[in-house]
Amino acid sequence: MAEITRKYADFEGLREQALALRRAGLSRRQIRDRLHVDNNDLLNRLLEGEPAPEWTKRPNAKDDLRAKARELRLQGMTYDQIQVELGVSKGSISLWVRDLPKPERRRPSEQARLAGRKRWEHESAVRDQQRRKVKEDARKAVGQLSARELFLVGVGLYWAEGTKDKPYDRREVVAFVNSDPNMIAVYMAWLELLGVDRERLRFTVMIHENADVAGAEQYWADLVDADRSAFTKTILKRHNPRTVRKNTGDSYRGCLVIKVLKGADLYRRIEGSWYGIVLSARDTDQRNRT
Helix, strand or coil, rough: HCCCCCCCHHHHHHHHHHHHHHHHCCCHHHHHHCCHHHHHHHHHHHCCCCCCCCCHHCCHHHHHHHHHHHHHCCCCCHHHHHHHCCCCHHHHHHHHHHHCCCCCCCCCCCHHHHHHHHHHHHHHHHHHHHHHHHHHHHHHHHHHCCHHHHHHHHHHHHEEEHHEEEECCCCCCEEEEEEHHHHHHHEEEEEEECCHHHHHHHEEEEEEECCHHHHHHHHHHHHCCCCCEEEEEEECCCCCCCCCCCCCCCCCCCEEEEEEEECCHHHHHHHHHHHHHHHHHHHHHHHHHH
């Protein structure tokens, strides 16, 4: 220990030895082991100003990647393409090539456009098939409705789309309005379940004046299987020329209003049933929470 301390005290002599070993081609580790210098700060001072031998200068692996990335960028590749080619992050690529001009967007060739369209059509067909399967599976899962299930569905359907009594507008009438023929069909089945006589039903078509009024009237009459005498005068909606309507074409048939005559008692039953559903749902939710 005393010998090493004396050696450190003779700094200039130690520096001459370190420089000589460095010029002889030794690495820092070799010099440290030869001179028994374990302090990195001291070793730095001993070798200050003396370059490392060439054989100790190992190339940085990223230097080659950087050069390749710049070359590919100049060829017009995007960051994604360079990333796939070199396997490095886009963050690194951005740092390496951000001073280079952005490549011009190339118009795809006719072959590439056709290939892209074919791929899109295939993917679209697969998605459509998946959608149809989900819908068909859900349809099959419903199965046959019981009378109770149809009753509950009908109550919810009416409360969503039917006329309701308000404290500021007292009217205990049963009137249902919708443009969806499937919803109309379910509602008609529900009224039949409730024992509502067909003679108590009145129908009204509501449609824009520039649509096929006669065709719509016949369509709804056929759907509900009712004589035209059960239909009141069609309500025509005025067309605003400043409004661009999307509900046009052969599939547009307006809305159908279905009213039950002398329906005050039926309305009270519907409202009471709806609040029974609400309370039951809240009770079920509360039990699930506890």
